[in-house]
Amino acid sequence: xxxxxxxxxxxxxxxxxxxxxxxxxxxxxxxxxxxxxxxxxxxxxxxxxxxxxxxxxxxxxxxxxxxxxxxxxxxxxxxxxxxxxxxxxxxxxxxxxxxxxxxxxxxxxxxxxxxxxxxxxxxxxxxxxxxxxxxxxxxxxxxxxxxxxxxxxxxxxxxxxxxxxxxxxxxxxxxxxxxxxxxxxxxxxxxxxxxx
Numbered sequence: 370x371x372x373x374x375x376x377x378x379x380x381x382x383x384x385x386x387x388x389x390x391x392x393x394x395x396x397x398x399x400x401x402x403x404x405x406x407x408x409x410x411x412x413x414x415x416x417x418x419x420x421x422x423x424x425x426x427x428x429x430x431x432x433x434x435x436x437x438x439x440x441x442x443x444x445x446x447x448x449x450x451x452x453x454x455x456x457x458x459x460x461x462x463x464x465x466x467x468x469x470x471x472x473x474x475x476x477x478x479x480x481x482x483x484x485x486x487x488x489x490x491x492x493x494x495x496x497x498x499x500x501x502x503x504x505x506x507x508x509x510x511x512x513x514x515x516x517x518x519x520x521x522x523x524x525x526x527x528x529x530x531x532x533x534x535x536x537x538x539x540x541x542x543x544x545x546x547x548x549x550x551x552x553x554x555x556x557x558x559x560x561x562x563x564x565x
Contacts, residue, residue: 382420384410386434389427394473398428398484428481429489435474436496442467443503453511454560460504461533461559462552468537469548475537501526508563517563529559 388409392401403424407414421427442463449459468475478497482490504526511517536551546554 381410381412381416385412385417385420385427386431389431390473390477393428393431393481394476398424398477398481425486425489428477428485429493431474432478432482432485432493433496435471435478436493436500438471438474439467440496440500443500453507453514453516454564456507457504457511457559457563458556460507461529461556464530464533465536465552465555466548468534469540472537475534479534501530504529511563520563525563529562532558 385406388406389401392405392409396405401424403417404414407417410417421430443460446459446463449456478493482493485493505522508517508520508522508525512519512522533555536555540548540551
């Protein structure tokens with residue numbers, strides 16, 4: 370049988386991941402079948418198993434790619450500032466911009482976590498907690514420096530991240546506000562909520 374358009378090693382795996390993101394974002398993880406995925410990539414359905422062991426493994430890989438990229442990009446970000454207020458503003462700007470630019474990854478990482486089996490979920494949740502620790506550390510430093518009031522930092526971090534992540538679900542490039550204006554509004558909201 371002749372090779373189909375997507376059946377070339379590493380290119381095929383990349384194509385499978387890209388097609389999976391597209392299908393999961395459009396249909397949801399549970400509704401996507403490996404047969405649909407194979408058709409989207411242009412390979413025979415059985416060929417998908419050469420690149421992924423199961424749908425769960427594929428979903429975990431997509432989520433891990435997102436979380437690893439998120440963590441690495443935050444760590445590489447320059448100009449965060451030295452004081453807690455500057456770092457908090459930088460976190461807000463980074464989180465919103467990163468998530469708006471990667472909407473499909475965010476939809477999958479946030480709405481499909483429930484679809485992962487327990488073993489796979491634990492791995493992704495560990496990475497998510499690692500990222501959230503950056504915000505908790507900023508809040509903790511702010512409390513120690515007496516620029517933020519004492520609050521439950523875990524609850525505050527969850528609330529802030531939920532608000533910031535939510536932007537990618539309603540933001541439209543042709544909307545009333547630019548990304549920079551949305552970031553500025555959210556920086557004020559977060560600082561007013563934290564500094565109060």
